[in-house]
Structure formats: structure tokens, C-alpha cells
Amino acid sequence: MTKPKDGARKKDDALVVLKDVWKIYQMGEVDVPALRGVSVEINKGDFVAIVGASGSGKSTMMNLVGCLDTPSKGRVFLKSRNIADLCESDLATLRGKTIGFIFQQYNLLQNMTAFENVVLPLELQEVDDGAAGKQAKKVLRLVGLEDKMHHLPSQLSGGQQQRVAIARCLVGDPEIILADEPTGALDSVTGKDVLNMLERIWKEEGKTVIMVTHDLHLAEYAHNIIELKDGKIIRMEQNHKKVLH
Amino acid sequence: MKTSKCLKHALNMVIHSKLRSWLTILGIVIGVGSVIAIMSLGAGLQQSMEAQMSGLGGDILTITAGFSRGITFGHRRPGGSGSSSSTATEEEVVLDRADVQALKSIPDIELIDTNIRGTVKIYYLGKSGSVTLTGVDQKVWSKITTTEIRDGRMLGPADMNVIVIGGRLADSYFDKPLGINKMVNIEDKAFRIVGVLDDSSNSIIMPLQMAYTVLDDKENGVYDSIVIKIKNEDELDYVIEKIEHKLMMTRHVADKNRDFTVSSSRQFQEMRSEMLGSMTLFLTAIAAVSLLVGAVGIANTMFTSVLEKTKEIGIMKAIGARNKDILMIFLLNAGLIGLVGGLIGVVFGAVLSGFMPMLMGGSMPMTRGGAATVVSMESVVMALSVAVIIGVVSGVVPAYNGSKLKPVDALRYE
Ligand SMILES: Nc1ncnc2c1ncn2[C@@H]1O[C@H](COP(=O)(O)OP(=O)(O)O)[C@@H](O)[C@H]1O
Numbered sequence: 106m107t108k109p110k111d112g113a114r115k116k117d118d119a120l121v122v123l124k125d126v127w128k129i130y131q132m133g134e135v136d137v138p139a140l141r142g143v144s145v146e147i148n149k150g151d152f153v154a155i156v157g158a159s160g161s162g163k164s165t166m167m168n169l170v171g172c173l174d175t176p177s178k179g180r181v182f183l184k185s186r187n188i189a190d191l192c193e194s195d196l197a198t199l200r201g202k203t204i205g206f207i208f209q210q211y212n213l214l215q216n217m218t219a220f221e222n223v224v225l226p227l228e229l230q231e232v233d234d235g236a237a238g239k240q241a242k243k244v245l246r247l248v249g250l251e252d253k254m255h256h257l258p259s260q261l262s263g264g265q266q267q268r269v270a271i272a273r274c275l276v277g278d279p280e281i282i283l284a285d286e287p288t289g290a291l292d293s294v295t296g297k298d299v300l301n302m303l304e305r306i307w308k309e310e311g312k313t314v315i316m317v318t319h320d321l322h323l324a325e326y327a328h329n330i331i332e333l334k335d336g337k338i339i340r341m342e343q344n345h346k347k348v349l350h
Numbered sequence: 351m352k353t354s355k356c357l358k359h360a361l362n363m364v365i366h367s368k369l370r371s372w373l374t375i376l377g378i379v380i381g382v383g384s385v386i387a388i389m390s391l392g393a394g395l396q397q398s399m400e401a402q403m404s405g406l407g408g409d410i411l412t413i414t415a416g417f418s419r420g421i422t423f424g425h426r427r428p429g430g431s432g433s434s435s436s437t438a439t440e441e442e443v444v445l446d447r448a449d450v451q452a453l454k455s456i457p458d459i460e461l462i463d464t465n466i467r468g469t470v471k472i473y474y475l476g477k478s479g480s481v482t483l484t485g486v487d488q489k490v491w492s493k494i495t496t497t498e499i500r501d502g503r504m505l506g507p508a509d510m511n512v513i514v515i516g517g518r519l520a521d522s523y524f525d526k527p528l529g530i531n532k533m534v535n536i537e538d539k540a541f542r543i544v545g546v547l548d549d550s551s552n553s554i555i556m557p558l559q560m561a562y563t564v565l566d567d568k569e570n571g572v573y574d575s576i577v578i579k580i581k582n583e584d585e586l587d588y589v590i591e592k593i594e595h596k597l598m599m600t601r602h603v604a605d606k607n608r609d610f611t612v613s614s615s616r617q618f619q620e621m622r623s624e625m626l627g628s629m630t631l632f633l634t635a636i637a638a639v640s641l642l643v644g645a646v647g648i649a650n651t652m653f654t655s656v657l658e659k660t661k662e663i664g665i666m667k668a669i670g671a672r673n674k675d676i677l678m679i680f681l682l683n684a685g686l687i688g689l690v691g692g693l694i695g696v697v698f699g700a701v702l703s704g705f706m707p708m709l710m711g712g713s714m715p716m717t718r719g720g721a722a723t724v725v726s727m728e729s730v731v732m733a734l735s736v737a738v739i740i741g742v743v744s745g746v747v748p749a750y751n752g753s754k755l756k757p758v759d760a761l762r763y764e
């Protein structure tokens with residue numbers, strides 16, 4: 106991860122590049138700047154934690170990286186493609202194939218079983234049923250929930266629901282995993298489990314993980330830490346404890 | 351996403367839908383149900399009428415006094431109660447022996463039956479009721495009538511104090527069924543039943559001479575109607591013309607002040623079925639309004655449902671759903687609501703239409719022939735497709751709105 110100098114050539118393995126990104130929300134008459142000139146490069150295989158106080162713009166930044174939103178100013182590149190150039194359905198496909206989301210509130214569809222939730226991204230990509238089912242079972246096994254796959258979210262604990270969400274995020278074999286406060290709704294023990302799982306996936310599957318958290322202890326899991334304050338990056342450093350390992 | 355998968359998710363949505371969706375479905379059920387019921391009733395009446403028509407044959411003509419260019423219902427005597435005759439003169443126009451004589455000179459006519467008709471009181475075992483009595487020329491009637499005898503016999507030339515009665519009068523009018531050789535009192539005279547007609551009418555047929563004595567407002571030698579059977583059915587129109595010509599001459603009237611009507615049962619039935627057709631259409635239109643209300647209900651529910659599912663839309667978009675996937679799911683959902691409502695509505699309508707003739711049996715003359723309703727495949731297919739189309743159309747705007755939501759905004763929605 107580097108802070109790009111203006112005009113500097115992007116490195117080939119830079120997966121996500123933000124260049125002087127601004128996001129300004131309109132609240133009636135007033136403009137609320139959520140991001141103010143953020144520039145960052147995230148390389149393939151990075152494990153990045155974004156920290157900062159509530160309201161500092163962490164989720165906003167995540168949403169831009171995840172192609173859920175577009176910047177008011179500046180450019181966002183994903184795999185060297187400017188997301189402003191992509192149409193709605195290309196963005197959707199990009200989200201489906203390249204990115205996996207994990208949310209604080211799990212965001213499972215309540216009327217579907219764990220299995221149906223997990224297989225949904227593949228259905229959206231029109232993967233055929235046989236292969237999709239196999240893949241969904243594989244990732245459910247990976248998160249240790251193969252015996253609960255026909256349960257509805259309401260029949261699962263918070264930690265189990267988040268593991269279903271992780272399985273759903275992994276099922277499409279994405280290059281980037283975006284986790285916005287993945288442990289925010291969990292107790293510390295379950296939260297640690299979830300983070301250990303994320304770390305394992307990062308290590309074993311070679312994914313790029315970007316995680317938002319306001320808990321500095323949890324940020325310790327990451328190798329790079331970006332700190333936001335009032336929509337600006339105020340700190341960007343390597344986590345020496347981890348790198349030394 | 352494949353359409354089949356969209357359908358699966360749409361179905362899942364219907365299955366898990368709240369009471370509100372079911373109430374919406376109820377709106378469609380009522381709309382489709384009433385359309386089906388009315389259409390089936392109309393088709394049933396049409397069918398029984400066609401059966402009657404073919405039974406009546408095209409070789410029967412009825413002459414009534416008075417003239418109307420429109421449709422004549424029944425065979426009422428002009429000047430009598432509520433006649434639709436256009437002869438608004440004070441002088442009463444009637445049919446009498448002179449007319450019969452004139453008709454007898456037309457060679458194309460095979461049989462002539464003279465009728466009078468009225469309402470009489472009938473008494474049986476201490477109970478009484480009021481039914482229609484027809485006095486017929488018993489020598490001809492049995493040859494001219496199209497109704498069959500179920501029990502007993504037709505009226506014979508020598509009959510006096512005997513009657514033939516309709517099937518319903520025999521079976522269920524009185525507490526105990528009436529049968530052959532039972533005695534009944536009509537007004538103040540006793541009559542013996544010799545035959546029961548194979549129909550479901552409440553009518554009484556008796557020899558003309560006896561009918562004159564029972565119906566004391568009728569004058570001997572004056573008829574309410576003259577029924578004619580012609581020799582060759584194919585010459586119907588020609589014979590009608592001939593009869594009209596002849597009668598105009600003998601009655602000394604011209605075309606413009608004509609005072610009698612010749613109607614063929616065929617013409618009459620055709621007109622009646624045309625009338626019935628437009629009445630059915632009219633009622634269907636009214637029922638269609640309730641379908642429209644149902645459509646507004648679907649649109650309303652879809653708007654609420656899209657709003658309620660905003661977060662889910664956001665989630666689906668985050669994991670790769672395109673606008674068109676969302677659009678498709680919601681459109682199919684709306685279509686399914688229409689379809690489910692339509693299916694239940696068809697069943698409901700079919701059941702309802704089964705009860706309808708019973709409900710209006712007494713008041714509708716057409717249903718007296720024991721008309722069963724006919725739920726045609728056409729009307730079912732039509733109602734179902736209309737229901738689905740209504741669902742989809744009412745779902746278009748809400749589904750489109752839902753599909754256009756920005757993923758971030760949708761995800762933030764609580
Ligand atoms: N959709 C929105 N409309 C208006 N203001 C918003 C919206 N989303 C975020 N904001 C504002 O932008 C700022 C950053 O929000 P966010 O990125 O969610 O912060 P964080 O995730 O770090 O808590 C906050 O002040 C928040 O109120």
C-alpha cells in the first residue's frame with residue numbers, strides 16, 4: 106500500500122486506486138463532505154484496516170471501493186478501470202464477481218435459508234445449479250456451517266449469521282473482500298472467531314481484505330492501517346507487529 | 351439472473367408475503383370471480399336458449415294482436431295489463447275466428463292452434479298458488495308443441511275437465527308431488543291431471559273451451575295468440591310475408607297502422623339471445639370495474655412492498671444483482687399476485703355462478719329452463735391472463751422504482 110504521488114504511474118498489481126476522491130452528501134441545502142481528497146492505493150494481497158471515529162467517512166470510502174456509490178469528485182480505479190466509465194450492469198457484474206461484502210448487520214435475506222443466501226450470488230451470475238450448489242456447500246463447510254445450511258437466518262446466532270455472510274461473500278471467489286465493521290454486532294469472543302476466520306481466508310486463499318473497524322485492537326489483525334478523520338487520511342502505516350511475524 | 355431463478359424468488363416473495371398481499375389478492379379474487387360468474391351465467395343462459403331454439407324448430411310462427419317493431423316478449427293481449435303494443439288507440443285490437451279463417455286459406459300452413467293465457471289460482475290439498483294457464487286447441491296442440499310428455503299423455507280431442515301440467519308444478523310446487531290422475535281445483539272447477547310435461551315450468555295447459563270458462567275475462571272466440579306450424583321450414587320468411595299480407599287485407603290495415611305481429615320462434619330466440627348477450631356484456635363491464643379496483647390494490651401493495659424491501663434490494667445489488675434482475679423479480683411478483691388472485695377468483699366465480707340461477711331463478715324468465723351456468727375454458731383463460739396482465743402492469747412503476755434505487759441508498763434504508 107502506498108500513497109501515490111500525483112502523476113506517479115500505478116503499479117501493475119494495484120487493485121484499488123483512489124485519486125483525490127471527494128464525496129459530498131447533499132442534506133437539503135447543506136453539503137456534508139464525507140470524504141475530502143482521499144488518495145490511496147491498495148495492492149493485491151493486502152490486509153487493510155480502515156480505522157477512525159464514527160462519522161469519519163470509513164463506510165463512505167468502503168462503498169466507493171465496492172462500487173456501491175460513485176465519487177462526487179476524483180477517480181476510483183478497480184483493477185485499472187475507472188468505475189465512472191462503467192455502466193450499471195457492468196458495475197453489478199463487477200460487484201458480483203470481484204468483490205465480496207461483509208456487513209455489520211450480516212444483511213442476510215430473512216426469507217431464505219443459509220444455503221439459499223449463499224448460493225444467491227451464483228444465481229445472479231447465472232452459474233448452473235449443480236456447480237453453484239457444490240460451491241455453496243464448499244464455502245459453508247469452510248465456515249463450519251454445513252450442518253445448518255437449511256436454517257433460516259432467524260434460527261441462527263449472530264456469529265453464525267455472520268459466518269453465513271462470509272460464506273456468501275466467498276462463494277463467488279472474489280478478489281477483494283470488503284468488511285464494514287464485521288464484528289460490530291458481535292460479542293468480543295465471537296468477534297475474534299470471525300476475525301480469525303477472515304485472517305485464515307486472507308492467508309490461505311490469497312484474497313485482498315479491506316476491513317473497517319473502530320476498534321484498534323481488531324485493527325491489529327491487519328497489516329496496513331489507514332486512519333480517517335473528518336474525511337481525510339491522517340495516518341497510513343504498516344502494522345509492524347504483524348509484518349515482523 | 352435467469353428468468354427461472356427470478357420466478358423462484360418472486361414466488362418466494364409471494365409465499366412469505368404479509369396479510370396485506372393476501373388482501374390485495376382478495377381484491378383480484380373478487381374481481382375475477384364476479385367476471386367469471388357473470389360470464390358463465392351468460393354463457394349458460396345462451397346455451398339453454400340455443401337448446402330451446404333447436405327444440406322449438408324453425409317451422410313455428412306466433413301471431414299476436416298489436417304491433418311493435420321492437421322485440422315482443424310473451425304474447426300479451428293488447429290493451430291488457432302492461433302491453434308493449436304500439437296500438438295506442440282506445441279500440442281493442444284482438445285476434446278472432448275471422449283471422450283463423452283467413453289463415454286457413456293459406457296452403458303453406460299445416461296446423462293452426464289458438465291460445466288464450468292468464469293467471470289462475472290453483473288449489474291442491476288445502477294449499478293454493480298462482481300459476482299461468484294456457485288454453486289450447488287440444489286437437490292441434492299435441493302436434494304443434496315442442497315440449498315432450500314425461501308422464502301420462504297429451505290432451506286429446508274429446509278431453510274436457512283435464513289438464514297437462516309443467517314438470518316443476520308437478521314435482522315441487524306443492525308439498526306433495528302432483529301426478530297422473532290427481533285432482534286439482536283451478537278457480538272453482540275441478541280438473542284431473544292426465545299428463546306431465548318434460549320441462550321445468552309451472553304452467554297448466556287445458557282445452558281452450560274450458561279455459562274460457564276458467565279465465566272469465568276472456569271472450570269466447572277471441573284469442574291471445576295463434577300458433578302456426580308451416581309445411582316447409584325453409585320457406586319461413588316467405589310464409590311470414592304471405593301471412594302478413596293476408597291478414598292486412600282481411601283486417602283492413604296497411605303497413606303503417608298494422609295491428610298484429612307475426613313472430614317466428616327463431617326470430618324471437620335470436621333477439622332474446624342478442625339481448626342477453628348485451629346484458630351479459632354490460633354486467634361483465636361492471637364486474638370489470640371491480641377488477642380495476644383490484645389492479646389499483648396491486649399497485650398500492652407493490653409500492654409498499656418495494657419500500658419494505660428496499661434493504662433487500664440493496665443487499666441483492668451489493669452481491670451482484672443488476673437493475674434488470676430486480677425489475678424482473680418484482681414484475682414477476684406482481685404477476686404472480688395477479689395469477690394467484692385469478693386462480694382463486696376462477697374457482698370462486700365458478701362456485702358463485704353455480705348458485706346464481708338459484709338466487710335469481712324466480713325473477714329471471716330465462717333461467718326457468720333449468721339453465722346451468724357454463725364456465726368456458728375461454729373465459730377462464732381470459733380472466734387469468736387479464737389478472738396476470740393487470741398484476742404486471744400495476745407492478746411496472748413500483749418495480750421500476752425499486753430497480754433504479756442506488757445500492758448505497760437502498761442499503762442504508764431501515
Ligand atoms: N447518505 C448520506 N446522506 C447524508 N449524509 C451521509 C450519508 N452517508 C453518510 N453521511 C455522512 O457522512 C459522514 C461519514 O459517514 P460514514 O462514512 O458512514 O462514517 P463512518 O462509517 O466512518 O461512521 C457522516 O457525517 C454521515 O453523517
Ligand SMILES: [Mg+2]
Nearest residue numbers: 163164165285
Ligand atoms: Mg460506518
